[in-house]
Amino acid sequence: MMETLLLKANEQEDVQRAGEILRRGGIVAIPTETVYGLAADATSGQAVSKIFEAKGRPQDNPLIVHIASLEDLPPLVEQVPPMAEKLAQAFWPGPLTMVFRKSPRVPQEITAGLETVAIRMPQHPAARxxxxxxxxxxxxxxANRSGKPSPTTAAHVMEDMKGRIEAVLDGGECSVGVESTVVDMTGDVPRILRPGAITQKQLKRVLGKNVEIDEAVFHEVAPGQPVRSPGMKxxxxxxxxxxxxxxxxxxVTARAIEQEMQPHDAVLCFDEYHDFYDDEKGPVRTYGPSCDKxxxxxxxxxxLRDLDATSCQRILAQAPRPFGEGLAVSNRIHKAAGFQVVRPAKAQVxxxxxxxxxxxxxxxxxxxxxGWQIIDADQVYHQLLKLxxxxxxxxLNQFPAVAGPxxxxxxxxxxxxxxxxxxxLRRLNAITHPAVKREIRRRIRVLTSQGCRRIGLDVPLLYESGLDxxxxxxxxxxxxxxxxxxxxxxxDGISPEQARxxxxxxxxxxxxxALCDILIENDGDEEALCRNLKESLPQMEEAEKK
Structure with missing residues (x-):
């Protein structure tokens, strides 16, 4: 077993030492803003083969090539399409990978026999x-053993790779935490092969045209089917x-997990549900608030790595909402589950x-x-004040000045x-929100029992009330x-000053x-508003399938 050095990214001597190891064909784990990467000379098929050996990775799974500047790109590809130039100017260095037609300089070991190569320029300064x-x-x-959760700290890398590679360069925790967005630029329409921190909406905004999402993001790839990006297979x-x-x-998912939980099960949930579970039944871990993608x-x-260190035999996990940056997290956790999912609700809300x-x-x-049924929180509030x-x-006890005759x-x-x-306002909300929430929950139950499958909640203070x-x-x-x-x-017949x-x-x-899954711009044109909403419906329908 070889010795694995632990080097420091903030020490120039250690960075140079990592470079020397790589020049002579060795393997070094390096920090990036996404996850730690297991690096080797991309121009040497022999060096690249060591990556597959260290990871235990199938060789029909292509790798991403990392560059330090735009000048490094042309020698690796046949051409750089104008759309790719736009995206590079907007998002490089950063968590965006683009797929190009490769040049002869790129060895087959990188591309898994494909005629394309995936390339990105990492944002982490130590990587460059x-x-x-x-x-x-x-x-x-x-820089993990193949199939395991990706490493976001040097300690994670050492758990998997100590004794298998020459060195790990410690650059601290990764700021993004999921792998880069991969976009295929070889066709007429850019296609997202793997979602990441750069979202479809951001790509569309820069390009001014449609960007498709590959079906493999949402479903398991069929056995034997070739893939154009890492993370698809x-x-x-x-x-x-x-x-x-x-x-x-x-x-809904929190309650369903509680009902499903058996001895030796673990729970992976959102922060606000940690105390919902009895951790004497099994370990409970969280991965952020439900609305913080x-x-x-x-x-x-x-x-996931923390749960690996327990003796749990099954992990019951809450799924994030698959919109914006959340699509990347949703994709990773669906793949971790092998697309084995439970949808406990009868209606979509x-x-x-x-x-x-x-x-x-x-x-x-x-x-x-x-065809949606709408529950209007303002109407519920007004009805409750009457009934x-x-x-x-x-x-009236708290606000006696508002008593009518x-x-x-x-x-x-x-x-x-x-x-x-x-x-x-906070004092009033503390009084009214619990009653409004109870009534809205009751109406959801009634509509669901009546066979309604699509319910909309019109709630001004949705997040503040917890109804999200x-x-x-x-x-x-x-x-x-x-x-x-x-x-x-x-x-409302009030003055502009009162409105402000x-x-x-x-x-x-x-x-x-920051918080909403879909953002609709309303400039006053109701036809345009409905059109924008209908354009968002495919996202909503795809989310329902997941």
Missing amino acids: DVIRAAGVPLAAPS YRHYAPKAPVLLFVGAPD QAQGQQLFAA VGITGTSGSGKSSVGACLQQM DRNLTRTV DGTVDRKALSRIVFEDRME HVCDFVIGVVAPEPALTERIVRR IRLASQPDRQFYE
């Missing part, structure tokens, strides 16, 4: 420093114990949220035309108070600030961009 120190492009698949990213994946709204990507592989005046009700109306005497009494709540007076004072946890996914509706103000003035005060008490656009 090592490439420059080696003086050659580097092939660098994830075999059972990948998997711990030792089999994974059973629960797909759907977080509250970036945290999920950073923590998934470490959580979509949340609709946004600020006042954004057009949530218009989106709800569009969905209603498509729920306990709720009305509590509101007949003992009801003057909603306009209440709105003026709470939208001008955030503390008062009953949703399979969430649509955020946004609009320019002047349009929001004008709509509120027209709808109301908007100032609500989350901004960035809030919805």
Whole structure:
């Protein structure tokens, strides 16, 4: 067994030493922003063969070539299409890999016999420093034993590769945590072969044209079928114990896992559900909040490796929402589970949220035309204030100035108070949210029992109330600030200044961009709004299949 050196990425001497090992045909694990890579000279078939040997990786699985600058690209490919130039300018260095037609300089060991080669320029400065120190492009698949969860720390690499490779260069924890997005640039339409931190929406925005997603992202590849990218074939990213994946709204999957859990099972769940389970029954690990796709990507592989260190015989896992960056995490955990999934809910529930005046009700109306049943949280709230005497009494006790002459709540007076004072708004929400949530959950149960299979929730404070946890996914509706103000003035008969005060008490656009799964821009054209929504429906329908 060879000695594996542990080198430091912040020590220039260690970086140069890593380069020397690579120049003489050795193997070094290097840090990147995605995961640690097992690097070898990409121009040497003999050196590349050592990667397959160290990983135990099938040789029909192509590798990605890593470069340090754009000048390194042309010698490796037949040509660089204009679309690829645009993407390189936008996303390199970064977590984007592009597939090109290869030049004769690229050995067959890299490409698994294909006439194409996958290339990227990593963002991590230590990775580019090592490439420059080696003086050659580097092939660098994830630095784990084949099929296991990818390593996001040097310690993970040492667990798998100590005694199998010459050195590990420690550059700290990986900032992204899942492998790069892989896009095939050899056809007329770019095609995502493996999702990553660079999303389909980002690619479309740069190219100004459609970008397709390969079916292999969502389904298991048939035996013997050739693949054009790493991560498309075999059972990948998997711990030792089999994974059973629960797909759907977080509250629904959390309850289903609790009912399914047997002795010697482990749970992989979102942060907010950790205390939902009795860890005396089995280990419980988390991988970020249910609405934080970036945290999920950073923590998934470490959580799976942590469960590998336990004696669990099965892992019951909550699935993330497969939108934006979440598609990459969803893809990895589906592959870890071998696409073995449970869908416990009978109905699909979509949340609709946004600020006042954004057009949530218009989106709800569009969905209603498509056969969805809509539950409007504002209507529920207003009905409860009329019919729920306990709720009305509590509101009037806390806000006596809003009592109407007949003992009801003057909603306009209440709105003026709470939208001008955030503390008062929080106080009101603490009173009303529990009652509204209970009633909405009850209505979901009733609609489901009646055979309804598609339910929309129009909820202004969806995330603040926690109702995002009953949703399979969430649509955020946004609009320019002047349009929001004008709509509120027209709808509610208040002044522009009052409308702006109301908007100032609500989350901004960035809030919805960060949290929502699908973002719909509403510029006031209802036909365009419904058209945009219909264009998003394929994403929604694909999510339902997963």
